[in-house]
Amino acid sequence: MPLSATNTPQGCEFFSRTPDSIFTVEQFQGDEALMISTAEQFSRGEVLPVVERLDQQEDGLMPSLIRKAGDLGFCGIDSPEAYGGLGLSKNLAARILEFLSLNGSFSVTYGITSGISQVGLSLFGNESQKQQYLPKLTSGQWIGAYALSEPNSGSDALSVSTRAERKGDKWILNGTKMWISNAKWADLFLVMAKIDGEKFSAFLVEKDFPGVSVAREEHKMGLKGSSTARLVLENAEVPLENLLYEPGLGHHVAFNALNLGRFKLSSMSIGPAREAIGASAAYALDRKQFGRSIASFGLIEKKFAMMAALYYAAESMIYRTGALIDAAFETFGGTIEGNRKAAEEYAVECSACKVFSTEVEGAIVDEAIQVYGGYGFTEEFPVARIYRDARVSRIYEGTNEINRIFMADRLRRRAKEGSASLDGVADSFVGELASRAMRIETDNQIKLGALSDLLMYQYAEQSSRLRALQVGGHCQLLYDAFLPWVNLRGSEAYQILTGEGIQLPSIRPAPFSEIASAVYERKGPL
Ligand SMILES: Cc1cc2nc3c(=O)[nH]c(=O)nc-3n(C[C@H](O)[C@H](O)[C@H](O)COP(=O)(O)OP(=O)(O)OC[C@H]3O[C@@H](n4cnc5c(N)ncnc54)[C@H](O)[C@@H]3O)c2cc1C
Numbered sequence: 339m340p341l342s343a344t345n346t347p348q349g350c351e352f353f354s355r356t357p358d359s360i361f362t363v364e365q366f367q368g369d370e371a372l373m374i375s376t377a378e379q380f381s382r383g384e385v386l387p388v389v390e391r392l393d394q395q396e397d398g399l400m401p402s403l404i405r406k407a408g409d410l411g412f413c414g415i416d417s418p419e420a421y422g423g424l425g426l427s428k429n430l431a432a433r434i435l436e437f438l439s440l441n442g443s444f445s446v447t448y449g450i451t452s453g454i455s456q457v458g459l460s461l462f463g464n465e466s467q468k469q470q471y472l473p474k475l476t477s478g479q480w481i482g483a484y485a486l487s488e489p490n491s492g493s494d495a496l497s498v499s500t501r502a503e504r505k506g507d508k509w510i511l512n513g514t515k516m517w518i519s520n521a522k523w524a525d526l527f528l529v530m531a532k533i534d535g536e537k538f539s540a541f542l543v544e545k546d547f548p549g550v551s552v553a554r555e556e557h558k559m560g561l562k563g564s565s566t567a568r569l570v571l572e573n574a575e576v577p578l579e580n581l582l583y584e585p586g587l588g589h590h591v592a593f594n595a596l597n598l599g600r601f602k603l604s605s606m607s608i609g610p611a612r613e614a615i616g617a618s619a620a621y622a623l624d625r626k627q628f629g630r631s632i633a634s635f636g637l638i639e640k641k642f643a644m645m646a647a648l649y650y651a652a653e654s655m656i657y658r659t660g661a662l663i664d665a666a667f668e669t670f671g672g673t674i675e676g677n678r679k680a681a682e683e684y685a686v687e688c689s690a691c692k693v694f695s696t697e698v699e700g701a702i703v704d705e706a707i708q709v710y711g712g713y714g715f716t717e718e719f720p721v722a723r724i725y726r727d728a729r730v731s732r733i734y735e736g737t738n739e740i741n742r743i744f745m746a747d748r749l750r751r752r753a754k755e756g757s758a759s760l761d762g763v764a765d766s767f768v769g770e771l772a773s774r775a776m777r778i779e780t781d782n783q784i785k786l787g788a789l790s791d792l793l794m795y796q797y798a799e800q801s802s803r804l805r806a807l808q809v810g811g812h813c814q815l816l817y818d819a820f821l822p823w824v825n826l827r828g829s830e831a832y833q834i835l836t837g838e839g840i841q842l843p844s845i846r847p848a849p850f851s852e853i854a855s856a857v858y859e860r861k862g863p864l
Contacts, residue, residue, distance in 0.1 A: 346665040349683040350749050352797050353772065354759040361661030362805045362813075363433065363653060370430050377437035380410065385444045389723065392443050392563030395555070400447055400563065401481060401523050408478015412438065413452045417460050421472035428598070428667070429660030432605040439609025442727025443563030449606050450519045451475060454599040455482025458528050458540060458591040461677040462583040471526055471542060483524035484599075485515035485543075485569050486592055492516075493740050496538060496589065500531040500571060509533075509541060509576040511549070515569040517734075521552045522565035528582070529571070530592050537586035541576050549574035560726030583674070594681035599735050601663060601688040604656045604695035607731045608649060611699045614706035614724045615645050616862035621719070622709050623858055632709070639854035641709060645702045646853050647819035649863040652695040654801040659687045686748050689741040690794040696731035696738065703728045739787070746789035749776070765800065767843050768828035772796040775835050784834065791831040799824045812856060812864045819848040 417423025500513025762773020
């Protein structure tokens, strides 16, 4: 059944049709708003006061925080209730994740154990696998990890060389997995390996299985409170029944976990950006130069207005997408095949959210440092840590380059399969450019990247505009500040594709001062 039969847009439909309405975060009300605020209180009360101790990897501290999060139900937030989860929507879970991501190290630890380490099992596990492992993960008693990357297999993920061979009633796994988040604390690893060196498959590997060990911690530039290490499999003995899904179909497990992972990483990226805006706003109000608060200078006001506008655009895209994913699970979910279809449907939107949000995160934390001046370059204030922690968002869950190659290519493939249209809606300046650009056939990677940029900017602009129309007030102000930014970037991408000069449209002057005042009052994005 096509999704449109339920009135929910199909994947990529933003390109060819403007929806009548979209989900916006303003619709999280009542109990949902309460849960989001509990998540923020948890971050502020339990996590932020101990970030230095976390960065020093104090023994047992991170696992104890995960267990506390588990006691509040956060570790199985969108996993089924039958396995100890809260069974919440993916969209609400993502918003909660955003507020649990005010510190990067906690965010990645929590995000992996409640996210990509569990989702493969939830979507593709059989009943006994789910009964055996999910309750331990959803309660926070066990910590999960996701093990795909290897020393020589990163972006080219299907080239893994970890092997699985069947011997009697066991799978014997050999290989090294690299960069495994949570490795030091994990009880369960979702491991990708090739059966007989050929069939890419997924396995549930417990840390205590014979032949499983974890190497030393990587010495990272950020996320120092998280664990990242190699998982070493030396004749590791894995019970036959711990093969997840079908032999040779592990790519469905790995990549669909990543599709949803990219969506969640978007929330995980704007969480620290939100914190950086709040912290630097408080600092700007306090810091005086030339006899007045630096917050009152025009160029500082512009920074805060743009930080808030970029955050707004990312937020508008992410939670619009989350509602679509939930609708897809409602329509298709329940069976393994249906789950697979639901997780794949909005893969382009998930990539657009990932690339846009992580780049916006980078821009926001960079400006936050600038607001602090020299003090931002020291460890005395929280922004230096936020800045270091943020950098990796553009690298993992598929680098932004890999996601850029994917988006435009996927839309074209969908169009060939008949599940998307290449007839662009052109409902804005950027939409018009994207619509013209998609008529250009190209295999050139630089041009393909520019095409993907146009799709991403179209999705960002359309989401921001529809939200502004629906909500008005501060959303309209933020959209007015975002519009010239996105038009400029869209025209840059179009020029890379065509070489044509583009006349930018006239716009209302951006209300920088008004937005900055509101950010100062809230000590955070609007
Ligand atoms: C802190 C941290 C935590 C991580 N956690 C996990 C985890 O829990 N589980 C896990 O499995 N992995 C994890 N990773 C690994 C991460 O997913 C990889 O680092 C990422 O996929 C990139 O792979 P790579 O590092 O080998 O880079 P490479 O693939 O070698 O890429 C290097 C550069 O080349 C570019 N590039 C590569 N191929 C192309 C191409 N075809 N076209 C254009 N450009 C290209 C990339 O975009 C990148 O800029 C983690 C990494 C880090 C740093």
